[in-house]
Amino acid sequence: MGVADSEYAELTRKDWESYQTDFFPWEDKAVDFAMSEGTVDKALEKAEAGISRGHDNAVKSFDMDLAKYGVSETARESTTRKRQNNLSKTASVVSGLNKTRAHVQDLQQKVMAGDMAAGLSGSRLTEQ
Amino acid sequence: MSAKFFNDGFCEDQISFKKFQPFKFNQVFHKSDDDEVKETAQERALVEVASQKWNRGEQIYRPMQKKFMEKVDSIDSEAANEYAAGIANQHTKSAFDGTKGSVATQDIRSGINPNSGRFKGGQAEVSTKEAEATGENIGRSQVAQTEESATGMMNVVALGQGQSTKAQLGIAGLADSAATKSRNDAATAVNEAISKREGIGTVVGGAASYGSNNDWFTDTKTIPDFDSAQSTPDMAGLQGDSGYGYSGLQPRQQYA
Numbered sequence: 001m002g003v004a005d006s007e008y009a010e011l012t013r014k015d016w017e018s019y020q021t022d023f024f025p026w027e028d029k030a031v032d033f034a035m036s037e038g039t040v041d042k043a044l045e046k047a048e049a050g051i052s053r054g055h056d057n058a059v060k061s062f063d064m065d066l067a068k069y070g071v072s073e074t075a076r077e078s079t080t081r082k083r084q085n086n087l088s089k090t091a092s093v094v095s096g097l098n099k100t101r102a103h104v105q106d107l108q109q110k111v112m113a114g115d116m117a118a119g120l121s122g123s124r125l126t127e128q
Numbered sequence: 129m130s131a132k133f134f135n136d137g138f139c140e141d142q143i144s145f146k147k148f149q150p151f152k153f154n155q156v157f158h159k160s161d162d163d164e165v166k167e168t169a170q171e172r173a174l175v176e177v178a179s180q181k182w183n184r185g186e187q188i189y190r191p192m193q194k195k196f197m198e199k200v201d202s203i204d205s206e207a208a209n210e211y212a213a214g215i216a217n218q219h220t221k222s223a224f225d226g227t228k229g230s231v232a233t234q235d236i237r238s239g240i241n242p243n244s245g246r247f248k249g250g251q252a253e254v255s256t257k258e259a260e261a262t263g264e265n266i267g268r269s270q271v272a273q274t275e276e277s278a279t280g281m282m283n284v285v286a287l288g289q290g291q292s293t294k295a296q297l298g299i300a301g302l303a304d305s306a307a308t309k310s311r312n313d314a315a316t317a318v319n320e321a322i323s324k325r326e327g328i329g330t331v332v333g334g335a336a337s338y339g340s341n342n343d344w345f346t347d348t349k350t351i352p353d354f355d356s357a358q359s360t361p362d363m364a365g366l367q368g369d370s371g372y373g374y375s376g377l378q379p380r381q382q383y384a
């Protein structure tokens with residue numbers, strides 16, 4: 001075997017080693033993202049926290065908004081508004097979680113099917 | 129002069145074809161008695177070029193690739209999620225502050241007493257819309273971060289395979305989308321609140337009904353459209369979309 005052959009073989013080995021080091025962990029992540037139930041659970045958790053937090057932030061500022069006009073709510077008005085807000089928050093959370101679940105499951109499908117950039121179908125994992 | 133034909137169809141002028149011997153792949157021609165096959169100048173040049181490409185890839189493109197991976201890693205971090213949520217919250221609040229003011233002004237001009245249930249009810253109604261919009265925008269920003277992270281992850285995988293990558297919005301893009309959505313939601317809320325009282329039409333234009341505007345993943349740019357996403361020029365630099373990126377420089381494609 002000539003020098004050029006052995007050098008090329010060495011380059012090929014180094015290239016493959018570099019690929020393993022750099023890209024195998026990302027392929028593993030992609031597989032985990034696409035296959036794990038935890039992906040959906042994590043997204044739901046984040047979405048729920050976000051929706052609740054957003055709702056609460058907006059509701060908290062209502063008293064200050066009224067104070068700008070020099071008025072305040074009566075106890076009855078406050079109770080009614082809080083009840084309405086709670087209903088609205090529950091509806092928002094349920095609706096948001098349903099949409100999130102469907103969306104993230106679609107996303108997992110896309111990763112598996114290769115719709116996003118390479119996708120797992122184009123991965124070396126399946127080529128080997 | 130007529131050509132003389134043989135039984136196998138060749139004429140006399142073509143007889144030289146009959147004598148042609150096809151090249152056999154296992155046939156080795158020796159220049160000398162030495163059994164070793166000599167490397168050609170082209171083979172040596174190919175290896176030399178491949179080595180230079182490899183070295184350049186290691187020195188220049190691999191560090192860039194590492195940096196890209198680090199950025200992708202940080203997309204779905206707690207800090208990035210907090211930032212996206214904060215931006216969504218801020219944009220929504222800012223859009224609705226104006227809306228509440230518009231409804232109040234309209235009510236006062238119509239002679240409604242600010243201490244009346246009607247005035248406070250109007251403000252409460254807009255406040256509820258604001259709460260829904262804020263919750264939705266923050267929730268959506270969190271899901272968008274997950275999607276951005278997935279896109280980035282698949283871009284890294286694609287980079288390794290020398291394939292084109294997909295465009296990513298980035299946090300600035302997400303913030304921009306949150307602002308657009310907040311403005312639309314606020315405009316819709318003020319229209320609803322005022323038109324209910326006055327029986328009039330649109331005060332602030334440009335927004336559809338809240339119901340149709342309430343779809344998380346179809347009515348804004350928050351979530352990247354993967355069907356129409358294009359490779360971006362900065363991506364092309366890394367992964368070779370312009371014809372000669374990192375992947376093209378490496379000998380990796382030889383066996384990919």
